Amino acid sequence: xxxxxxxxxxxxxxxxxxxxxxxxxxxxxxxxxxxxxxxxxxxxxxxxxxxxxxxxxxxxxxxxxxxxxxxxxxxxxxxxxxxxxxxxxxxxxxxxxxxxxxxxxxxxxxxxxxxxxxxxxxxxxxxxxxxxxxxxxxxxxxxxxxxxxxxxxxxxxxxxxxxxxxxxxxxxxxxxxxxxxxxxxxxxxxxxxxxxxxxxxxxxxxxxxxxxxxxxxx
Numbered sequence: 001x002x003x004x005x006x007x008x009x010x011x012x013x014x015x016x017x018x019x020x021x022x023x024x025x026x027x028x029x030x031x032x033x034x035x036x037x038x039x040x041x042x043x044x045x046x047x048x049x050x051x052x053x054x055x056x057x058x059x060x061x062x063x064x065x066x067x068x069x070x071x072x073x074x075x076x077x078x079x080x081x082x083x084x085x086x087x088x089x090x091x092x093x094x095x096x097x098x099x100x101x102x103x104x105x106x107x108x109x110x111x112x113x114x115x116x117x118x119x120x121x122x123x124x125x126x127x128x129x130x131x132x133x134x135x136x137x138x139x140x141x142x143x144x145x146x147x148x149x150x151x152x153x154x155x156x157x158x159x160x161x162x163x164x165x166x167x168x169x170x171x172x173x174x175x176x177x178x179x180x181x182x183x184x185x186x187x188x189x190x191x192x193x194x195x196x197x198x199x200x201x202x203x204x205x206x207x208x209x210x211x212x213x214x215x216x217x218x
Contacts, residue, residue: 006031126205136189140182
């Protein structure tokens, strides 16, 4: 009750300064030795005002006596209090643990699926390269340009004059094959692979060279 609280504060006030805000004037008159009344943030009454001529200054006792230690509890005490708190609230502890375990399991599943997908993609790439290796020959042809040229030849030009017009598809294909034929510098590329080639060698499992043998038949 409020009376019991005031009795406790009265005992504490023997050694400590107690400042209390209350709207009960009876408790204030009974237990306090100084009452300051405020109205709209201004002091309107003070039963025991401060007088510098009467009150003696408090001597500076800094540095005297032992320094008070900060209150603390031991590790075992804190652990036992935590366990007691968990046991008294079993329902909340179970729900918190269950929700946390769901989150951890979900993260583990996502990581495992991601890792498995990456390993599967890597294995498919390796199998594909084993079946269809990358081949670089001395002469190569730009098939994209040739197919684009063929598509243009197959398109209708919109001519409708009642006459038959020729469309030289084969000639265009031959011209595309001749113009899009490129020569690769395999000698420099081979030297790069054998001397440096760090950017490529990390992703290569095997390199095979094929040489064309000229047949001198008489």
